[in-house]
Amino acid sequence: GAVVSQHPSWVICKSGTSVKIECRSLDFQATTMFWYRQFPKQSLMLMATSNEGSKATYEQGVEKDKFLINHASLTLSTLTVTSAHPEDSSFYICSARGGATPTDTQYFGPGTRLTVL
Amino acid sequence: AQTVTQSQPEMSVQEAETVTLSCTYDTSENNYYLFWYKQPPSRQMILVIRQEAYKQQNATENRFSVNFQKAAKSFSLKISDSQLGDTAMYFCAFMKNTGNQFYFGTGTSLTVIP
Numbered sequence: 001g002a003v004v005s006q007h008p009s010w011v012i013c014k015s016g017t018s019v020k021i022e023c024r025s026l027d028f029q030a031t032t033m034f035w036y037r038q039f040p041k042q043s044l045m046l047m048a049t050s051n052e053g054s055k056a057t058y059e060q061g062v063e064k065d066k067f068l069i070n071h072a073s074l075t076l077s078t079l080t081v082t083s084a085h086p087e088d089s090s091f092y093i094c095s096a097r098g099g100a101t102p103t104d105t106q107y108f109g110p111g112t113r114l115t116v117l
Numbered sequence: 118a119q120t121v122t123q124s125q126p127e128m129s130v131q132e133a134e135t136v137t138l139s140c141t142y143d144t145s146e147n148n149y150y151l152f153w154y155k156q157p158p159s160r161q162m163i164l165v166i167r168q169e170a171y172k173q174q175n176a177t178e179n180r181f182s183v184n185f186q187k188a189a190k191s192f193s194l195k196i197s198d199s200q201l202g203d204t205a206m207y208f209c210a211f212m213k214n215t216g217n218q219f220y221f222g223t224g225t226s227l228t229v230i231p
Contacts, residue, residue, distance in 0.1 A: 041224075042224075043208060043221040043223050043224055046218055095162075105164065105167075108154075108161065108163075110159065110160060
């Protein structure tokens with residue numbers, strides 16, 4: 001099956017610094033990528049939808065200036081958490097959709113655990 | 118708005134036995150998709166099974182099958198011959214026919230006991 005990778009798998013940073021998380025589709029081109037956030041023992045919550053070459057669409061309540069998303073190529077999307085604070089500590093998961101049809105299968109990355117001290 | 122409810126936070130089953138995980142949802146849509154995803158301790162989300170709402174036949178994938186009751190808005194997952202590797206968090210999810218966004222339930226933590 002299709003493979004999606006995330007880097008890094010975990011990161012610890014100091015409060016006030018910025019952290020970049022990469023999401024790559026390894027064996028297919030992803031026109032659309034999605035970023036989710038998962039708090040401990042909770043479900044995944046969609047943060048934003050990213051289309052290659054265009055601005056991301058953010059869900060209500062997600063600060064676009066804090067969570068910067070760039071989808072510069074068909075195989076790479078990045079999420080930058082700017083001026084991170086302890087409340088941003090969470091598990092961030094991306095998914096990628098290869099087909100043009102909205103209901104084509106989304107493949108999930110393994111996630112990135114962010115801890116802000 | 119779409120909501121997905123999983124009323125069983127935790128479940129356990131003996132190895133080789135059968136277990137059913139419950140899921141209900143609320144939507145005004147007529148065409149949609151339903152999914153069960155598995156999230157093992159590695160945290161990697163894995164698609165278990167998918168059901169199109171317009172199909173009356175219940176989806177099956179090897180040991181995994183669903184009981185889809187559209188009128189009741191119910192979508193349960195049956196795992197037969199449970200294996201230790203089935204231990205994971207299971208999420209029920211809904212997607213509109215127009216696609217894109219998953220609406221996930223809160224998950225059921227399943228433990229298979231040897």
